Amino acid sequence: MIVVALPTHLRTLARVDGDVTLDVPAPVTQASVLDALEASYPVLRGAIRDHGTGRRRPFIRFFACQRDLSHEAPDAPLPEAVASGAEPFLVIGAIAGG
Amino acid sequence: MSGVRVLVGTRKGAFVLTADGKRRSWEVSGPHFGGWEIYHVKGSPADPNRLFASQTSGWFGQQVQRSDDGGKTWTPVDKTFVYDGATGTHQWYDGTPHPWEFKRVWHFEPSLTDPDTVYAGVEDAALFRSTDGGKSWQELAALRTHSTGARWQPGAGGMCLHTILLDPAKAGRMFVAISAAGAFRSDDAGRSWRPINRGLRSQYIPDPEAEVGHCVHRIAQHRARPDVLFMQKHWDVLRSDDAGGQWREISGDLPTDFGFTIEVHAHEPDTVYVFPIKSDSEHYVPDAKLRVYRSRAGGNEWEALTKGLPQRDCYVNVLRDASSVDALDPCGIYFGTTGGQVYASADAGDSWTAIVRDLPAVLSVEVQTLP
Numbered sequence: 001m002i003v004v005a006l007p008t009h010l011r012t013l014a015r016v017d018g019d020v021t022l023d024v025p026a027p028v029t030q031a032s033v034l035d036a037l038e039a040s041y042p043v044l045r046g047a048i049r050d051h052g053t054g055r056r057r058p059f060i061r062f063f064a065c066q067r068d069l070s071h072e073a074p075d076a077p078l079p080e081a082v083a084s085g086a087e088p089f090l091v092i093g094a095i096a097g098g
Numbered sequence: 099m100s101g102v103r104v105l106v107g108t109r110k111g112a113f114v115l116t117a118d119g120k121r122r123s124w125e126v127s128g129p130h131f132g133g134w135e136i137y138h139v140k141g142s143p144a145d146p147n148r149l150f151a152s153q154t155s156g157w158f159g160q161q162v163q164r165s166d167d168g169g170k171t172w173t174p175v176d177k178t179f180v181y182d183g184a185t186g187t188h189q190w191y192d193g194t195p196h197p198w199e200f201k202r203v204w205h206f207e208p209s210l211t212d213p214d215t216v217y218a219g220v221e222d223a224a225l226f227r228s229t230d231g232g233k234s235w236q237e238l239a240a241l242r243t244h245s246t247g248a249r250w251q252p253g254a255g256g257m258c259l260h261t262i263l264l265d266p267a268k269a270g271r272m273f274v275a276i277s278a279a280g281a282f283r284s285d286d287a288g289r290s291w292r293p294i295n296r297g298l299r300s301q302y303i304p305d306p307e308a309e310v311g312h313c314v315h316r317i318a319q320h321r322a323r324p325d326v327l328f329m330q331k332h333w334d335v336l337r338s339d340d341a342g343g344q345w346r347e348i349s350g351d352l353p354t355d356f357g358f359t360i361e362v363h364a365h366e367p368d369t370v371y372v373f374p375i376k377s378d379s380e381h382y383v384p385d386a387k388l389r390v391y392r393s394r395a396g397g398n399e400w401e402a403l404t405k406g407l408p409q410r411d412c413y414v415n416v417l418r419d420a421s422s423v424d425a426l427d428p429c430g431i432y433f434g435t436t437g438g439q440v441y442a443s444a445d446a447g448d449s450w451t452a453i454v455r456d457l458p459a460v461l462s463v464e465v466q467t468l469p
Contacts, residue, residue, distance in 0.1 A: 009133055009158055013174070043174045047158040051178050059157040093157045 002033055003088040010048070010091065014041040019088055028083035030062060031074040048091060063090040102424050103168065103466040104432055105149065106440055107136035110458035112151055114169040117453075121430055121444040124453045130172065131163065138419055138462045139169075140206045145213035146466050150232060152203035152218075160202055162218075164232050175232035179203070179220055182239040188222065189251040198222045198242065205419060207262035219259030223250060223276040225288060238288035241274065246293060246310040250279035253313045253332075260418055261314070266321045273327065273342065278303075278313035281329070283342050294342030298331060315358045315418045320367035328370050328397070330360040330418075335372055337397050348397025353384050358418040363446060364429040368396035371431060371447060373416040381436075382413040390433070392447050406450035407441065414439070419462035426467060434460025 001021045006014065014020070022036045038045045045051065048060055054074075056062070061070040065079045065087050081087035104115040104124075111129025130136075134153045142148040147168040153161040160179070163172040179200050187195035201221040209215035218226040218235065224242040226235045241259075250257060258277055265271035270287040273294075280295040293309050303311040313332035320326065329336040329345065333356050336345040349355035354374045363369035370393045376384040383389065388407040391400040414435035424430035431447050434440045438457035443450045 007157075009155065012132075013158070013161065043161070046160070046177060050159075052180065057157065057159060 001085045002028060002036070002082065003085055004033065004037055005088045005090045007091060007093040009093065010044060013043050013047065016041070021085075026083070028078050029075050030069065030072065030078065033078065033082075033089055034074075059094040061092040061094055063092055064088070100426065101468040102426070102430065103141070103146075103468055104422075104440065104442075104453070105139035105141065105169070105462075105464040105466070106434055106454075106457065106460060107139050107151070107419075107462035108434075108438070108458040108460050109135055112136040112139050112153075112169075113454065113457060115440065115453060119426055121424075121426070121442060126454050127169070129458075130169070131161075134161070135202075136461065137202060138205050138464070140208060140464045141168075141466045142208035142213040142216070143210050144208070146468055148208070148213045148231070150206040150208065150216055152206060154202040160200075162203065162232055176228070176234050179218070179224075179226055179235055180237070181224060181242065182237040183243075186243065187248060188257060189249060191252060193251075195248070198224070200224075201256060204258045204260045205262055207264060210264055210266060217262050217264075217272075219262050219274065221256045221258040222252075223257045223259040223279060225259060225262070225274060227288070240289055241282060241284075241291050244282070244291050244293075246279070249310055250276065251311060253277035261317050263317060263319050263327075265319075265324045267324050271324075271341070273317060273319070275314040275317050275329075277315065278332075279310050280312040281314050281317060281342055294338070295345070296343065297338070297345030297347075298336065299334070299347075300332065302332070316360050318360045318362045318370070320362045323367040326367065326396075328360050328362060330357050330372060332356065332378060335360065335397065348393070350393070350398030350400055352391055352400050353389075353402075357416070359416055359421040359433070361421050361423050361431065363431075364423050364425045365427065366394070366429075369394050369446070370397060371421070372400070373421065373433060375415055381415045383415075386410055386412050388412045388414065388435070388441075390431070390443075390447055390450075403443075403447045403450070405448065406443075413437075417461055419464075420460050422463050422465040424465045424467045430465065432463050432465050434463040436460065 100119045106113040111132040113128035137152040139151040149165040151163040185198040190196035205219040207217040214231040261275035263273040325341045327338045361371040390403040414437040421433040436459040439455040
C-alpha cells in the first residue's frame with residue numbers, strides 16, 4: 001500500500017483524517033499515485049494537478065525520502081521506500097503568503 | 099414570523115448569519131471551508147435552501163460547493179470550467195495579447211425560477227451555466243468570443259465577470275459586467291451580446307468613451323423597474339433608463355464617486371445606496387469615516403448615513419459583491435468590510451449595527467428573506 005500525506009486543506013476537502021493509503025499497481029510513479037488518489041477522492045481532481053494540462057499546480061510540491069521530487073517526470077518510478085509503503089509520498093502546499 | 103439569512107464570503111471561509119424578522123439578534127455559523135477564499139455564496143430564489151458557494155485557493159484551485167439545507171451541510175459539485183472552443187486572447191496589463199485562462203468563480207447567479215439552473219461569472223471573464231444543480235458547467239461562449247473580446251483587459255483584481263442580472267420581466271434578457279471590459283446585455287438568453295457602455299467616460303483608457311474597456315464595478319436593478327440600471331464604475335456613479343442603451347452620471351454631491359458596490363431599496367426603485375471609497379490608489383473610506391450614501395431621487399442628491407457606523411480612524415473597504423438588501427418592510431441594507439465587520443440596517447439605512455465583527459476580510463454579502 002502507498003501512503004500519501006496530504007496538506008490540511010486537501011484532507012478537509014477529501015474528508016479524511018491523517019494519511020491516505022492507496023493500492024497502486026506497479027510501476028509506482030507520481031502519475032499512478034495521483035491517478036489512484038483522484039480515483040478514490042474525486043474532489044481532489046484539479047486541486048493537485050491542473051484539470052486541463054494535468055501538470056502539477058504551481059504551488060504544489062511533492063516530497064519523499066527527504067527529496068524534492070516535484071520536478072521529476074510524472075512517469076518516473078518513485079523511490080522503493082515509497083513503493084513499498086515504508087515512506088509516505090508527501091503532497092505539500094508551498095509555503096507562501098503572510 | 100419571516101426571517102433573514104445573510105451569506106458572507108470572506109478571505110478565510112464562509113459564514114451564515116440568521117435572524118428573525120426583527121433583525122435584532124443574530125446567530126453566526128462558520129467558518130465553512132475555513133482557510134479557503136470564499137468569493138461568493140448565493141441562494142436560489144426558487145428554493146432558498148439551495149445555496150452555491152465559490153471556494154477558491156491559490157494553491158488548490160477552484161471548488162464549488164452546494165447546500166440543499168440552507169448552509170447546514172455542503173456537497174462538492176463540478177468545478178471544471180472549460181472554455182468552449184478556441185480560447186483566443188485578450189489584452190494583458192501591458193497591452194500584449196494574452197490567452198484566456200480560468201482562475202476562479204467570482205459570482206453565482208441562480209435562476210429566478212429553476213433551482214437547478216445557475217450562472218457563474220468567472221475570471222478570466224466568461225459566463226458559464228449549469229442546468230443540473232452544478233453537476234456540470236457549460237460556457238455561454240458568445241460573450242467571451244464577442245468581437246470586442248481581444249480588447250478586454252484585466253483590472254487590478256483580474257479580468258473578472260462579477261455581475262450577472264437576470265431580467266425578471268423579459269425572458270432571455272440578462273446583463274453582465276466585466277472589469278475591465280464594461281457592461282453587456284443579451285436579449286436571447288446568452289446566445290448573443292452587445293456592449294452597453296454608451297455614456298461611460300473613463301480617463302484611464304486611451305479613448306475615454308471607447309465601446310469597451312471600462313472598469314465597471316457593479317450594476318444594480320429594481321425588480322419592478324428592470325429597464326432602470328444603476329452602476330458604480332471605477333470612478334463615477336451612473337444611471338440608465340433604457341436597459342443600458344445610454345448612461346448618465348448621477349454622482350452629484352457625493353464626496354467621492356469611486357467605489358465598488360451599489361444597491362437599490364427593495365420597495366423604492368428610486369432609492370439608491372452607494373459606499374464611497376476615497377480613491378483607486380487608497381482603497382479605504384474618505385476622511386476615516388465609514389458612510390453609506392443614500393439618494394431618494396434616483397441619484398445626484400445624496401445624504402450621508404452615519405448613525406452606528408465608525409466616524410473616526412476607519413480605513414476599511416467595501417468590495418463589489420459585499421452588499422445586499424432584504425425584502426422586509428422596512429427594507430434591510432447590509433454590507434461587509436475588509437475589516438471583517440458586517441453592518442446591517444433594519445430601517446433602510448437610517449441606523450446601523452455590526453451584526454458580526456472581526457471576521458476575515460469580507461468578499462461578498464448576500465441576503466435571503468425567508469418565509
